Amino acid sequence: MRIEPLGETIRLRPGEPLMRGAQRQGLSWPTICHGQAFCGQCWVRVTDSAEPLPEPDAKERNALRAVPSHLQGPTVRLACQLKPTGTITVERAQVSRPAPTPKPEQGQAE
Amino acid sequence: METLDGGARVGDAEDLFDPPPLKPEPEHPPLYMRDVLARDPFPPPANMFEDQQAYLGSGPIPASRYFSRDYAALEKEKMWSKVWQFACWGHDIPNPGDIHVYRILDRSVLVVRQRDGSVKAFVNACLHRGRELCETHTHQNELKCPYHYFTWGLDGSHKWTPAKWDFPQLDEKKFSLPEIRVEEWNGFLFVNFDTDAPNLASYMGSRFLDHWKGWDFSNRYKAVHVKKTINCNWKAGMDAFIEGFHAFASHSQGAAISCEDIGQFDIYDDAPHMSRFILPLGMPSFRLDPRPDDATAFEYMCAGFLPEALGTDEGRLQPGEDARAGSARVARKSYVKKYGIDPATVSDSEALDAISYFMFPNFMPWPTLAYPLVYRFTPLEDPDWCVWETMLFHPFTGERPPSCAVNDLGTDGSMVDDATELGGLALVLHQDDVQLPAVQRGMKNLASGELILTETQELRIRHLHKVLEDYINR
Structure with missing residues (x-):
């Protein structure tokens, strides 16, 4: 999966939703409900897909209503629900790779 | 499937990972x-x-x-029977004869627009055997019980008794519909079952x-x-x-x-x-x-x-x-x-x-x-x-x-x-x-x-x- 404008490519596991795969690999993804298909904050715009995308189920369709109306559209999906079956490119400005947290220095053992 | 990771499958034990940490909550609101x-x-x-x-x-x-049903019973007895409560928007009954039925628990009140434009409220029960006089929002020229046609005017005054000869006990002068207190604020109508309660303005308060x-x-x-x-x-x-x-x-x-x-x-x-x-x-x-x-x-x-x-x-x-x-x-x-x-x-x-x-x-x-x-x-x-x-x-x-x-x-x-x-x-x-x-x-x-x-x-x-x-x- 390619994520723009961040410009990173990551690999998803079979059946793994986009956001979960991205978080597993250390990316920060906007969300409030963390995958419960409730908050709509994790929306992405799919700009390219090698395979046809699975249709949103009722749960995703419901939560898509929470995406601001001016951003809604047929290519907008919830990253916490979408499980692509092939190569896919998505767009979401607020996805980032946080700088690694510096490890605290090891104190000297007494 | 080239983008799919060949390792653990979703749901496997090794698939679990620590979710990202939530944003730390501040000690105080950041602003007021x-x-x-x-x-x-x-x-x-x-x-x-x-x-x-x-x-x-x-x-x-x-x-x-x-x-708790016991607590609900206390609310009904001690609170709902004593307070000013919002019954309806006054413009829902704009014309004389317009009637709103306000229901609260097992009580029901008729809120009736009068011929002079004022509003009166009555207990919604026929004084004969208690049938509700109106069941839903309606418009009527008079308040007529559908059961036996006992009839009152829009102002609650008694108008007609069926088989009057058979009710020797009935004093028609004292047979008006019991009124419920009703007052208006900003176009909204409020009722109160308590005859001793302060008026609506004191209840709402000057603030x-x-x-x-x-x-x-x-x-x-x-x-x-x-x-x-x-x-x-x-x-x-x-x-x-x-x-x-x-x-x-x-x-x-x-x-x-x-x-x-x-x-x-x-x-x-x-x-x-x-x-x-x-x-x-x-x-x-x-x-x-x-x-x-x-x-x-x-x-x-x-x-x-x-x-x-x-x-x-x-x-x-x-x-x-x-x-x-x-x-x-x-x-x-x-x-x-x-x-x-x-x-x-x-x-x-x-x-x-x-x-x-x-x-x-x-x-x-x-x-x-x-x-x-x-x-x-x-x-x-x-x-x-x-x-x-x-x-x-x-x-x-x-x-x-x-x-x-x-x-x-x-x-x-x-x-x-x-x-x-x-x-x-x-x-x-x-x-x-x-x-x-x-x-x-x-x-x-x-x-x-x-x-x-x-x-x-x-x-x-x-x-x-x-x-x-x-x-x-x-």
Whole structure:
């Protein structure tokens, strides 16, 4: 999966939703409900897909209503629900790779 | 399938990973509503700076108050029979002979427009064998019992007795319908079963009346009225509408534009039946991580108020403008376009914010155009159920439009599919509709039997319980 404008490519596991795969690999993804298909904050715009995308189920369709109306559209999906079956490119400005947290220095053992 | 990782499958033990950490919660609110109001370029009415003037501690609330039949019986006997309660919008019965049937638990009241334009209210029962005189909202020339045709005038005076010869005991001069007290405020009609209660103005209190001096509803009409019977106690329903704390989780779609974590929650020792909140809009929540910038928050607000401005100069932040000021600008513009409102009368806060008043026990009016709402929760005999009503009062110019019909969703109707007249609010109410029955079920399971509440953000829930307990312990 390619994520723009961040410009990173990551690999998803079979059946793994986009956001979960991205978080597993250390990316920060906007969300409030963390995958419960409730908050709509994790929306992405799919700009390219090698395979046809699975249709949103009722749960995703419901939560898509929470995406601001001016951003809604047929290519907008919830990253916490979408499980692509092939190569896919998505767009979401607020996805980032946080700088690694510096490890605290090891104190000297007494 | 080249993008698919060949390792662990979703659901395998090795697939588990630590979810990303949540944004740390600050020790104090990062800002206070009064600071937001104070720096608004177009300042709000003075009353909005009258912030919380009473404190109700941090103790728990017994959960059983939300489902115990004994407690519901106390509410009925000690509270509902003593308080001024919102019966209907006066313009729902504009013409002589228009009748609204107000039901509360097992009581029913006829609210009747008189020939001289005044309003009277009567116990809704035939003095013969008790049949209800009217069952639903109606228009009648007289009040005639459908069972045997006993008849009273619209003013409650006795008019006709069938088989009069067979009622030797009946003194027709003393056979008027018993009246219930009814009074009007700002176009809304209130009834009270207690003949000894103070009048409505004293009940509401001078602070409430003063606050509302600038918020006249005489140019408003009832444009939307949606009713739903919902599986939760009336107080559980109320709770969700007198705090903003649940909005971040339950109504997350608003987090980029609303900042309820710094909202103002007001109760006053000198106004025992009233509470208020002011929740700021046009600012992203401090709990969002990452917190959207001003341009994004403004874009979302502009899309809501003035979508046609998106992509134009008007739809961009002006030099020196933050998201809140820009949002107030487009909100005011939309009120001019939609309602012909003079923009010089609408402060930034009134243009944007969620401002909600509560007049105990069943009247929740929102004064401004940002959310021209009235909510009401009415208990049913089973404390696990209540009726939830949402009304929208829009401004008009020229001739007053008639009140809309009530859209009754019953128990199963959907706010998003069956109440589209609610517009953007439908999703918010749908989300509450999903939460509330689960709240009602879960409260019965609490091991502690107690609800814990925040001191500030859920202050109005504490206040609701305090006023209720004051009545019950009288």
